[in-house]
Amino acid sequence: MTTHGGASPSLIDVARAAGVSTATAGRALGGYGQVSERTRERVLAAAAELGYRPNGLARSMITGSTHTIGVVVADVANPFFATALSGITDVAQPAGFEVLLANTGGALAAEQRAVSVMSEKRVDGMIVAAAQPGEGTHLKHAMEAGVPVVLIDRQVSGVPEADSITIDNEHAAAEAVAHLLELGHRRIGVITEAGDQLARLRAGTRRRGLFPSAVRLRGYVRALDAAGVEVDEALVAPARYERGSAYDALLSLLDLADPPTAVLCTDNVLASGAYRAAQDRGLRMPEELSLIGFDDEPWTTLVRPELTIVEQPTYDLGARAGRQLLDHIEGERAGRAPQHIQLKAKLVARESTARPVAVR
């Protein structure tokens, strides 16, 4: 039976009902220390009778561990983060850790607040996909307070001590472009959220503090450079993270005097907008245009032609981050140097890419 009304029963109530001290009752229920079988049974019976639920807050305050990890992402509704999150929970929960989730909408202020609140709630560690790769002082503070942090999807400048699990985005984009080059394309366009950073990328060598989209753009440039194909700025079409914006971007590429014969879209939202634009223009793919997207979403094999894509190991990204963080929490990695793991993406060639037609 459970007690109704009144406050929920505490260890004192159980101890009293079982005729033992709270220390003994705690040992019997908590599975620590030594208790005789006879006593244990009495305590368990009393606890069941009263509908006792241990208070995790009190326990955590003493043990110093909440068995909770914080996860901070920009948007859970985004399949990328949702999938990574499921990788995290699949690792954390069997290990006895719950997940405290914060959705920041990509706003730095929200992220700072979330990290701060999680620190106050005394999470045992945090996994964060940072909103601004350039700003990491809030993460640095958390680490200084003893909360291990694992970065996913993007590195952050100012927090070199944090482990990171990222996709090798530069290589992923380069491989996609190499695929197009092999097919014989020379006019290769790219639709990217980092359109404004072309100049900086070509100069700099920075690795941290860059958005994945910028790193992918660098891969595009690198692959062209390697093949001796000149990078034409007109072929770099900027777009916002929206289908409509990518739609317009593709149309503007097609309207060029010397339009591309192939286009790389640096994420799946941009790809869906571009795909749609190509359809609406009545372009035959892959004959008149080769198209490559990112992420193996369901729609990419439902459309005709099926879309050639770069497949990111998203679930694995989350699972690895979870494992890494648990190792930290359990002290497995004490004192070791931070690890920066790069996962490889995989090109999946399907129907939307082919040799360019000889004559346009």
Place this chain on the structure above:
Amino acid sequence: MTTHGGASPSLIDVARAAGVSTATAGRALGGYGQVSERTRERVLAAAAELGYRPNGLARSMITGSTHTIGVVVADVANPFFATALSGITDVAQPAGFEVLLANTGGALAAEQRAVSVMSEKRVDGMIVAAAQPGEGTHLKHAMEAGVPVVLIDRQVSGVPEADSITIDNEHAAAEAVAHLLELGHRRIGVITEAGDQLARLRAGTRRRGLFPSAVRLRGYVRALDAAGVEVDEALVAPARYERGSAYDALLSLLDLADPPTAVLCTDNVLASGAYRAAQDRGLRMPEELSLIGFDDEPWTTLVRPELTIVEQPTYDLGARAGRQLLDHIEGERAGRAPQHIQLKAKLVARESTARPVAVR
């Protein structure tokens, strides 16, 4: 400056540094009680100096509130749950509540464990999409312990006191079928996860304890009944929650001696499998087959023909549940009867449905 090494500073350290009692330091930092401006400044300065972070566990133990709500779903990677979850976080976070997430994989045992752990962590309330609508004693226990529970997506038998926010699935499916009937279809098939429950549904009147798929199947039956069209069991094709299974289900419907001219798929995974099967069969849609799916996913407007769908207010489902739970937590609904809100789904007619061809 922050303190390095050693334990993180407590209120005692701050109080000592500021030359006041812990009570006063607490008042200055916690924003409760009265403190003189001068004292407040001294305390704040000391706290900043020491890098003080209040311990939320200690605070929660006293105040009795963790400002955390638990959310239990079967699969965060599923767009339906991911979207509902974002509705929840968007409501909870601005109100100062964090979300503790549990991913059960649809297993009842995992759900029971999650609910139990959340109770121990003293969440202020829970939102749960139950794995088994027929089994709710663990939820009943939580409510008896004073933790308000709001059910989403499905009602659960044995927990009538819990609020619920669901989609009016019966109406949603009925409307889809009515659309097909209006177009002139009489042989209307359905691909459903609840294929085995047809007989039970036609007899019973139970509302709780049913999976959404079963309720949708009932809507299908009801719409046909209302139109005086006989329900042909051969047109009810069972499938598992997988694209491949739905693929096979559509093919088996098409292979019938008297095949359907239209098919309703009761969720979006089934719809994608069926769509693919129709394509591979070389069927022209909507001329040779009309098809309706559930959920407005990106792919449904990327394929040709665009898919006619029933659009569920998924984000709103989550947001409403969040609001409802916060009202409970804040005592707004104390003593009132439980609310069972049904949200309406909306039929979005696109290109995959049309009049059946007169002669087959």
Place this chain on the structure above:
DNA sequence: CTGAAAGCGCTTACAG
């Protein structure tokens, strides 16, 4: 194996 006591880090009456 068991218990009395201290203590985790706060907030809350209660005095002053």
Place this chain on the structure above:
DNA sequence: CTGAAAGCGCTTACAG
């Protein structure tokens, strides 16, 4: 406005 003391519900040495 400020402080001394009690207490939230546990776990952990320390004795026995």
